[in-house]
Amino acid sequence: MAATMKDVAEAAGVSIATVSFVLNDTKPVTPETRRRIEQAMADLGFRRNMVARALASxxxxxxxxxxxxxxxxxxxxxxxxxxxxxxxxxxxxxxxxxxxxxxxxxxxxxxxxxxxxxxxxxxxxxxxxxxxxxxxxxxxxxxxxxxxxxxxxxxxxDIDFEESMRLCIDHLAGLGHRRIAFVNGSEEVPGMAGFGPYVRTEGGLSGHGQEAADAPDRLPLTRHGAGRPAGGA
DNA sequence: GGCATGGGGACATAAGCAGT
DNA sequence: ACTGCTTATGTCCCCATGCC
CATH class of the missing domain: 3.40.50.2300 (Response regulator)
Incomplete structure (x- = not known):
């Protein structure tokens, strides 16, 4: 039988209200009283009854x-x-x-x-x-x-996926890469169609691609794959 | 069948007491 | 007056039980 606040109060020689004050730190309690209550909790292996607490509060x-x-x-x-x-x-x-x-x-x-x-x-x-x-x-x-x-x-x-995509493309382009593959998550997975990060990275990719129209050799390529490392193989 | 009551554990709080 | 505590009471929700 699990110890209750009542058991703790009896063991510490205080009222249930005082145990509550210590548990919730809602009212000042003298160090000595607090020590006795905490000792009683330890001795009895007291654990709060979350159901009862939820009920009351x-x-x-x-x-x-x-x-x-x-x-x-x-x-x-x-x-x-x-x-x-x-x-x-x-x-x-x-x-x-x-x-x-x-x-x-x-x-x-x-x-x-x-x-x-x-x-x-x-x-x-x-x-x-x-x-x-x-x-x-x-x-x-x-x-x-x-x-x-x-x-x-x-x-x-939220993560700014559009800006993330922009930074990725610029970084790779800055390194001299001109053919960039983009491996996105798979929308074939049930429930993932319209998944924000997928759609928005896609949007960031096409948006930045358009902005970079004056650099025709920069041609981002979209490719879907499974959302795990092997998907990029 | 429908209604009233009690029990469970903890919290919140008002009122009050004893000591300083 | 203030501090630190106790006591009493109501409250929460749901289920079981008993009574009409």
């Missing part, structure tokens, strides 16, 4: 990092996002869960509608992404990694 303190099922996206390319988000959530006294859902948004609506999470970070965003519309309509805070066509009123962080 009406907050689950869980943030879902939502990404679509995408068979050929390797974990390597997403790992940094996962780790960074988990660390940030932890620093804010929240838990992060990685929640793969279908791109049609049905599972996302269910997840959010059931109040299972306090917030959503949505990644692998398409330019016309039905999931964003669903989140707009629900009363749950959310943010995007990536962007849709219309970002009015939606918090997001």
């Amino acid at each position: 009406r907050r689950t303190r869980i943030i879902a990092l939502v990404c679509p099922f995408a068979a050929d996206r390797t974990a390597h390319s997403l790992k940094d996002f996962f780790i960074g988000a988990a660390q940030a959530a932890n620093e804010a006294d929240h838990h992060l869960v990685i929640w793969p859902v279908s791109s049609d948004g049905e599972a996302l609506a269910s997840l959010v509608g059931q109040k299972l999470v306090d917030g959503v970070v949505l990644m692998e965003v398409g330019l016309d992404d039905v999931r964003v519309e669903i989140l707009r309509q629900l009363d749950t805070p959310f943010a995007l990694i990536g962007r849709t066509r219309d970002m009015a009123g939606v918090p997001y962080v």
